[in-house]
Amino acid sequence: MNWLIEWAGYLPQLMSGLGVSLMIAGVSIVAGYPLGLVLSVMVQHRNLAVRTLGLAVVEIGRGAPALVILYLFYYGLPKFGIAFESITAACLALIWNSAAYSSEIMRAGMQSVARGQHEASAALGLSRGHTFFRVIMPQGMRSAIPGLMGVAIQMFQGTSLAYAIAVPELMKSAYNIGSQDFNYLQIFALAGICYAAISMPATWITVYFEKRLARHT
Amino acid sequence: MDAFSAVLQGLPMTIVLTLSAFAIGIVGAVPLAVGLSSSNIVVRLACRLFVDLVRGVPIIVWLFLLKFGIQVGTFKFNPVGAAIVGLGVVSIAYLAEIYRGGLESVPRGQNEAADALGLSRGTTFLRVLVPQAFRIVSPSIATYLTGLLKDSSIASTIIVAEMVFQSQAFARQHPTMEGILPYVLVGILYIVLSLPVAYLSRSLDARMRKAVYA
Amino acid sequence: MTLSEIANGKLAPRTGIRLDNISKRYGDHLVIDDVSLNVEPGTVTALIGPSGAGKSTFLRCINLLERPDSGTIQVDHHTIEPGKVINAKDLAALRRTVGMVFQSFNLFPHMSALKNISFPQQKVLGRSKEEADERALQLLERVGLKDKAHQHPGRCSGGQQQRIAIARALALDPSIMLFDEPTSALDPEVGLEVLAVMRELADDGMTMIVVTHEMQFARDVSDTLVVMADCKIIEQGDPRAIMSDPQEDRTRRFLRAVLER
Numbered sequence: 001m002n003w004l005i006e007w008a009g010y011l012p013q014l015m016s017g018l019g020v021s022l023m024i025a026g027v028s029i030v031a032g033y034p035l036g037l038v039l040s041v042m043v044q045h046r047n048l049a050v051r052t053l054g055l056a057v058v059e060i061g062r063g064a065p066a067l068v069i070l071y072l073f074y075y076g077l078p079k080f081g082i083a084f085e086s087i088t089a090a091c092l093a094l095i096w097n098s099a100a101y102s103s104e105i106m107r108a109g110m111q112s113v114a115r116g117q118h119e120a121s122a123a124l125g126l127s128r129g130h131t132f133f134r135v136i137m138p139q140g141m142r143s144a145i146p147g148l149m150g151v152a153i154q155m156f157q158g159t160s161l162a163y164a165i166a167v168p169e170l171m172k173s174a175y176n177i178g179s180q181d182f183n184y185l186q187i188f189a190l191a192g193i194c195y196a197a198i199s200m201p202a203t204w205i206t207v208y209f210e211k212r213l214a215r216h217t
Numbered sequence: 218m219d220a221f222s223a224v225l226q227g228l229p230m231t232i233v234l235t236l237s238a239f240a241i242g243i244v245g246a247v248p249l250a251v252g253l254s255s256s257n258i259v260v261r262l263a264c265r266l267f268v269d270l271v272r273g274v275p276i277i278v279w280l281f282l283l284k285f286g287i288q289v290g291t292f293k294f295n296p297v298g299a300a301i302v303g304l305g306v307v308s309i310a311y312l313a314e315i316y317r318g319g320l321e322s323v324p325r326g327q328n329e330a331a332d333a334l335g336l337s338r339g340t341t342f343l344r345v346l347v348p349q350a351f352r353i354v355s356p357s358i359a360t361y362l363t364g365l366l367k368d369s370s371i372a373s374t375i376i377v378a379e380m381v382f383q384s385q386a387f388a389r390q391h392p393t394m395e396g397i398l399p400y401v402l403v404g405i406l407y408i409v410l411s412l413p414v415a416y417l418s419r420s421l422d423a424r425m426r427k428a429v430y431a
Numbered sequence: 432m433t434l435s436e437i438a439n440g441k442l443a444p445r446t447g448i449r450l451d452n453i454s455k456r457y458g459d460h461l462v463i464d465d466v467s468l469n470v471e472p473g474t475v476t477a478l479i480g481p482s483g484a485g486k487s488t489f490l491r492c493i494n495l496l497e498r499p500d501s502g503t504i505q506v507d508h509h510t511i512e513p514g515k516v517i518n519a520k521d522l523a524a525l526r527r528t529v530g531m532v533f534q535s536f537n538l539f540p541h542m543s544a545l546k547n548i549s550f551p552q553q554k555v556l557g558r559s560k561e562e563a564d565e566r567a568l569q570l571l572e573r574v575g576l577k578d579k580a581h582q583h584p585g586r587c588s589g590g591q592q593q594r595i596a597i598a599r600a601l602a603l604d605p606s607i608m609l610f611d612e613p614t615s616a617l618d619p620e621v622g623l624e625v626l627a628v629m630r631e632l633a634d635d636g637m638t639m640i641v642v643t644h645e646m647q648f649a650r651d652v653s654d655t656l657v658v659m660a661d662c663k664i665i666e667q668g669d670p671r672a673i674m675s676d677p678q679e680d681r682t683r684r685f686l687r688a689v690l691e692r
Binding site: 059060063064065066067068069071072075076077079080157158160161163164171174175178184185186188189191192195196199200203204 | 270388
């Protein structure tokens with residue numbers, strides 16, 4: 001019972017942190033997915049230079065830990081005189097992350113479109129642009145939906161790393177409360193519940209979409 | 218000391234964290250995966266809830282919870298202990314889900330054939346389903362290992378002296394342009410380290426496809 | 432030695448099977464409607480009919496891969512009432528007596544052909560590895576696939592896989608064999624290899640129940656033709672008689688559709 005009362009007291013402070021977390025996650029998705037689409041086209045491009053650039057951006061975004069990219073933006077770049085607010089650095093790092101991950105999912109989605117669709121488009125005399133935007137992309141995107149939802153959840157959880165550069169998001173709010181009264185167990189458990197309250201239903205919805213998609217193909 | 222050797226100082230700890238958590242996960246996920254595929258609905262739902270809860274909470278929260286929140290008598294986790302246990306538990310949940318997917322992707326006919334032959338449930342599971350499931354999921358397991366390698370960097374936030382922690386320390390002592398170097402180097406190092414695993418995953422993928430289907 | 436002699440090491444015991452009032456529904460959907468069938472020892476029963484008639488489901492009820500909601504199954508002095516609790520011993524006895532061959536072969540892809548046949552013998556009958564391997568090799572030779580013993584199923588053609596699957600089922604000394612559309616997944620000429628093996632098995636006197644679309648096989652090999660439609664048996668009897676002069680309109684329509692193709 002005591003826990004519940006204390007939790008009720010902590011909740012308002014945590015909620016403002018959660019708002020910041022959701023905001024960062026939202027930005028990283030809204031900006032990251034279109035970039036991801038561009039990257040997915042780049043890595044399939046005929047031009048070697050374009051393809052290499054795309055690959056490099058994707059591989060770094062996926063291969064380096066999000067925390068490292070975060071530090072690079074927040075602690076690294078200022079040494080060259082390029083300084084960001086902590087929240088901007090967090091957004092930029094996560095945008096890179098989400099663009100890289102989403103591009104791989106979109107690319108896989110588009111490559112899963114049956115060969116026959118390319119051949120049929122070519123036989124009909126559709127231009128490359130039309131073939132891509134009107135035939136391949138709509139089908140590929142459909143199968144990419146569950147994967148993209150998964151990346152969105154991953155991004156939301158990734159916002160917790162912004163704690164490390166003192167962005168006042170959910171994790172940081174929890175830490176601040178904890179360092180006032182040292183009730184670390186309660187406060188981090190509550191923070192965990194806040195994250196889970198969003199991630200878990202989102203996962204279930206993703207699984208539902210996955211199953212629906214599997215049934216319809 | 219230059220940036221690269223500073224980063225390298227953290228390499229052993231990064232590897233220890235990654236491999237310890239991986240070992241915990243590989244073994245611990247087995248009973249959980251069996252529970253996830255259990256025909257008993259209570260067992261199945263309890264395991265499902267555990268997996269979804271563990272995966273629904275960011276790793277950094279688990280690490281802080283273990284490091285700062287757990288105190289039983291005089292026992293408290295040291296940073297490395299908290300990191301290994303935290304990453305290990307998260308691995309258990311993720312790998313159990315991978316195992317379960319593998320078990321489910323074994324065609325139904327395999328179960329039916331085993332039933333029709335009169336094989337016992339245990340024999341069917343261990344000798345028919347598991348070997349096929351393992352071949353199917355071994356590339357995903359390798360991919361998860363590369364994810365775990367990156368996630369081990371989060372241990373730096375609870376002061377475990379792995380690669381990112383060492384990079385931070387170096388950068389703090391070098392306010393000049395040189396200070397960006399450790400971040401670049403450590404990023405590259407993670408990518409380089411995951412290359413052999415990614416390569417293994419790809420060749421496993423090809424080999425396992427052949428082993429099962431050809 | 433004949434196929435079933437190799438399987439048994441002696442002449443196969445002639446066992447029949449009797450099914451009474453079998454019904455099965457999925458939710459509200461009736462799939463088997465009070466079907467009874469008596470199969471005499473050493474006879475071949477061909478089960479034909481339009482798709483969706485319930486033939487495969489009925490066949491799978493016989494060895495309880497599908498659990499009927501009601502009815503009784505009598506085999507080898509055992510009476511099983513699937514509507515009630517079935518004890519593990521009865522189930523094991525039933526599955527030991529009845530062998531099954533599937534449309535999609537269902538060989539274990541991670542085991543060689545030899546292991547596919549030898550492994551169940553060791554687990555189910557408790558045979559030693561040497562004995563089981565020897566039996567497996569004999570059977571493989573008999574179905575013409577001795578050279579494939581150490582290949583994995585993925586390296587065998589469909590017809591070869593199905594013959595290995597037949598050998599796998601025979602290795603457990605069944606006295607009744609069920610075939611669920613054994614040639615439907617195969618090219619016509621490949622199907623012939625499989626049908627030849629089945630014909631040989633029938634000549635040996637194995638009790639067989641075969642769901643099939645192969646009308647010629649049904650006419651030439653089976654002793655009894657059973658026509659199923661709409662979850663029921665609508666006609667059964669001598670195959671030549673039914674094929675030349677079906678009594679039921681539904682049978683006539685089905686036969687015309689099949690034969691005119």
